[in-house]
Amino acid sequence: MNNVTFRPAVAVLTYERVVEQIEHAIVSGVIRPGDRLASERELMVQFSVSRPTIREALRVLQAQGLIASKPGGRGGPEVLAPSPETLARSFTTMARVASLSLSELVQFRIVLESSACQLAAALHTPEQLSAMGDAIGRMEAEVANGSDSFNRADLDFHASIWAASHNDLLQICGQAVSGSILKLMDDRMDRATDKSRAMQESLERDRTIFAAIAEGNSAGAGDSARNAIASYFEQYLDEDGARGLQALGAEID
Amino acid sequence: MNNVTFRPAVAVLTYERVVEQIEHAIVSGVIRPGDRLASERELMVQFSVSRPTIREALRVLQAQGLIASKPGGRGGPEVLAPSPETLARSFTTMARVASLSLSELVQFRIVLESSACQLAAALHTPEQLSAMGDAIGRMEAEVANGSDSFNRADLDFHASIWAASHNDLLQICGQAVSGSILKLMDDRMDRATDKSRAMQESLERDRTIFAAIAEGNSAGAGDSARNAIASYFEQYLDEDGARGLQALGAEID
DNA sequence: CCTAGTTTGCTGGTCTGACCAGTCATCGCA
DNA sequence: TGCGATGACTGGTCAGACCAGCAAACTAGG
Numbered sequence: 324m325n326n327v328t329f330r331p332a333v334a335v336l337t338y339e340r341v342v343e344q345i346e347h348a349i350v351s352g353v354i355r356p357g358d359r360l361a362s363e364r365e366l367m368v369q370f371s372v373s374r375p376t377i378r379e380a381l382r383v384l385q386a387q388g389l390i391a392s393k394p395g396g397r398g399g400p401e402v403l404a405p406s407p408e409t410l411a412r413s414f415t416t417m418a419r420v421a422s423l424s425l426s427e428l429v430q431f432r433i434v435l436e437s438s439a440c441q442l443a444a445a446l447h448t449p450e451q452l453s454a455m456g457d458a459i460g461r462m463e464a465e466v467a468n469g470s471d472s473f474n475r476a477d478l479d480f481h482a483s484i485w486a487a488s489h490n491d492l493l494q495i496c497g498q499a500v501s502g503s504i505l506k507l508m509d510d511r512m513d514r515a516t517d518k519s520r521a522m523q524e525s526l527e528r529d530r531t532i533f534a535a536i537a538e539g540n541s542a543g544a545g546d547s548a549r550n551a552i553a554s555y556f557e558q559y560l561d562e563d564g565a566r567g568l569q570a571l572g573a574e575i576d
Numbered sequence: 577m578n579n580v581t582f583r584p585a586v587a588v589l590t591y592e593r594v595v596e597q598i599e600h601a602i603v604s605g606v607i608r609p610g611d612r613l614a615s616e617r618e619l620m621v622q623f624s625v626s627r628p629t630i631r632e633a634l635r636v637l638q639a640q641g642l643i644a645s646k647p648g649g650r651g652g653p654e655v656l657a658p659s660p661e662t663l664a665r666s667f668t669t670m671a672r673v674a675s676l677s678l679s680e681l682v683q684f685r686i687v688l689e690s691s692a693c694q695l696a697a698a699l700h701t702p703e704q705l706s707a708m709g710d711a712i713g714r715m716e717a718e719v720a721n722g723s724d725s726f727n728r729a730d731l732d733f734h735a736s737i738w739a740a741s742h743n744d745l746l747q748i749c750g751q752a753v754s755g756s757i758l759k760l761m762d763d764r765m766d767r768a769t770d771k772s773r774a775m776q777e778s779l780e781r782d783r784t785i786f787a788a789i790a791e792g793n794s795a796g797a798g799d800s801a802r803n804a805i806a807s808y809f810e811q812y813l814d815e816d817g818a819r820g821l822q823a824l825g826a827e828i829d
Numbered sequence: 830c831c832t833a834g835t836t837t838g839c840t841g842g843t844c845t846g847a848c849c850a851g852t853c854a855t856c857g858c859a
Numbered sequence: 860t861g862c863g864a865t866g867a868c869t870g871g872t873c874a875g876a877c878c879a880g881c882a883a884a885c886t887a888g889g
Contacts, residue, residue: 336871337871337872338635338872346669349673350669350672352675356673362839362840362841363840363841364839364840364841372873373872374873374874374875375628375871375873375874376871376873378632378841378842379631379632379635379871382591382632382635382636382639383635383636383638383639385636386636386639386640387639387669388666389669389673392840392841392842393840393881394839394841394879394880394881395840395841395880395881395882396838396840396880396881396882396883397839397881397882397883398839398880398881398882399839399840405670405674407670409666409670410667410670412640413640413662413663413666413667414745416640416642417660417662417663419603420602420603420642420658423745427743427745427746428745430691430695430743430745430746431743431745431746431749434687434688434691434746438683438687438824441823441825442820442823442824444823445819445820445822445823446816446819446820489816489820490680490683490684490820491674491676491680492671492674492676492680492684492753493683493687495670495674496684496749500745541823541825542825563699563742566698566699567695567698567699567742567743569698570694570695570697570698570699570794571691571694571695571794572694572794572795589842590842590843591842591843615868615869615870616870617868617869617870625843625844626843626844626845627844627845627846628843628844628845629843629844631870631871632842634870645869645870645871646852646869646870647850647851647852647868647869647871648851648852648853648868648870649851649852649853649854649867649868650852650853650854650868650869651851651852651853651869651870652869653870
C-alpha cells in the first residue's frame with residue numbers, strides 16, 4: 324500500500340473559499356485585531372465574486388467571532404480581538420442541544436478554576452492581589468444589599484483570579500464554561516433557595532481561597548477552589564459526576 | 577437607585593431574527609436532529625423576508641453546526657445532531673488568534689490531561705483499560721520500527737485515556753490543545769533530537785500512567801501525567817512557564 | 830476666526846428577479 | 860417488468876437597485 328491519501332471530494336463552495344482566505348489572513352497575523360477589511364463592494368472586486376457571496380462569507384466569519392461589520396462613513400468589516408464569547412456560545416449551544424451534562428461542565432470548571440487558583444497563588448502581582456481584596460471587600464459590603472451587586476463583586480473576584488493566573492487560555496475557557504453553566508442554571512435554578520445564606524457561604528469560601536492565594540499557597544488555593552465549587556454545585560450533580568469530582572480531589576459529603 | 581436595567585439599544589437585524597427563531601426551535605426541541613427545515617424559498621414566505629436574508633441566517637446556523645443544506649430533489653436545510661466538531665473548531669481558532677505562548681498551551685494541556693488521568697483512574701471500564709493496554713503493547717512493538725507507527729500508538733493511548741475520563745468536554749478541549757501544540761512544535765522541533773531515546777522515555781512515562789490508572793490510583797495517575805508532560809516539554813518553556821508548572825504540582829529540575 | 834448646521838459620499842442591510850447545476854421521483858417506453 | 864428520459868424541485872450564484880445611517884467635509888452665520 325502506498326501512502327497516498329485522497330482528500331474527500333467535497334464540492335468547493337465559492338463563499339467558503341472567501342472565508343478560508345480571510346480566515347487564514349487573520350490567524351496568520353497578516354491582518355490584526357482592530358484592522359478594517361475592505362468594504363463589501365471592494366471585496367467583491369478583489370475576490371471576483373458577487374456581493375451576496377461576500378456577505379455570506381462575512382456572516383460566517385462574524386458567527387465565528389472573527390469580525391464585526393459597522394455601517395457608515397468609516398465603517399466596514401473590522402477584525403475583532405479574540406474574546407471568550409463565541410467559545411462560550413459554542414459551549415452553551417453544545418450543552419443545550421444535548422450532549423454535555425451539567426456534571427461535565429462542573430467537572431471542567433473545577434479543573435480550570437482550581438488550576439487558575441494554583442497559578443494565581445504562585446504568580447500574582449501585588450496589583451492583582453489588591454484587586455481580589457477589593458472585590459472581597461465589596462462582597463462584604465453588599466452582602467446585605469441584595470444579590471445583584473453581590474454577584475457582580477463575586478464575578479469580579481473570580482475574574483481577578485483568572486487574570487492573576489497569567490494564562491489567557493485558562494482564563495478564556497474558564498470564563499466561557501462559567502458563563503455556560505450560569506445559563507444552564509438559569510433554566511433550573513431553585514428560586515426558593517435562601518439567598519442570604521448562599522451569599523454568606525460564597526463569601527466564606529472566597530475568603531478561604533483568597534487567603535491561600537495571598538500567602539502563596541498553591542496547593543491550598545487549589546484545594547479550596549475545588550471544594551468551593553464542588554459544594555456549590557453538589558445538589559445539581561448526578562452520581563457519576565460526584566464520583567468524578569472526588570477523583571479530582573474535591574471533598575463531597 | 578431603582579432596579580431598572582436597560583437593554584443595549586442594539587439595532588435588530590432581520591436575518592438575526594430569523595436565526596433566533598430557528599435556533600430556538602432547535603434548542604427547545606420543536607425540531608429535532610434529522611428533521612428537514614422548509615426550503616429557502618418556502619422559508620422566505622414564512623418569514624416574509626427575501627431569499628438573501630434567509631440564506632444569511634442559514635449560513636450563521638450552519639457555522640454554528642446546527643444545520644446543513646443539501647441541494648436536490650429531497651434536499652433542503654437539515655437539522656444536525658450535536659457534534660464536538662464546531663466546539664473544537666472555535667477552540668482551535670481561538671488558540672490561534674489569541675497568539676498563545678507555548679508555555680500557556682503546555683500549562684493548559686497539563687491541567688486537562690492530568691485531570692483526565694485522575695478521572696480515568698476512577699471511572700474507566702474494563703474495555704477502556706484494555707484499549708490502553710493494547711496501545712501500550714503496540715508502542716512496545718513499534719519502538720524499534722521508527723517514529724511514525726510508534727507515534728500513532730502513543731496517540732491511541734492518550735485518546736483512550738480521554739475516552740475513559742467520561743467527560744466529552746475535557747476530551748474535546750484536550751485534543752484540540754494537543755493539536756495546537758503539535759502544530760507549534762513542528763515549527764521549532766529540534767530535528768537532531770535522539771528519537772529512539774525519546775521514544776523509550778515516552779514509553780516509560782506512559783507505562784507509569786497506565787499502571788496508576790489500572791490500580792485506580794487517581795492522585796498517582798494525575799501526578800504521573802503532570803510529570804510526564806512537564807519533562808517532555810521542559811526544554812521549550814520560558815521561566816514563567818516553568819514556575820507555573822511547579823505551582824500546578826509538576827516536578828521540574 | 831471659530832462654531833454650528835448642512836451637504837455629500839460612503840457604509841452595510843435588504844430586496845427583486847434571474848440563471849445555473851445538481852438530484853431525485855416519476856412517467857413512459859421497450 | 861425493467862430502465863432510461865424527463866421535469867420539478869433543491870441550493871448556489873449573480874446582477875442591479877434602493878434605503879437608512881453615519882462621518883467627514885464643507886459652508887454659512889456668529
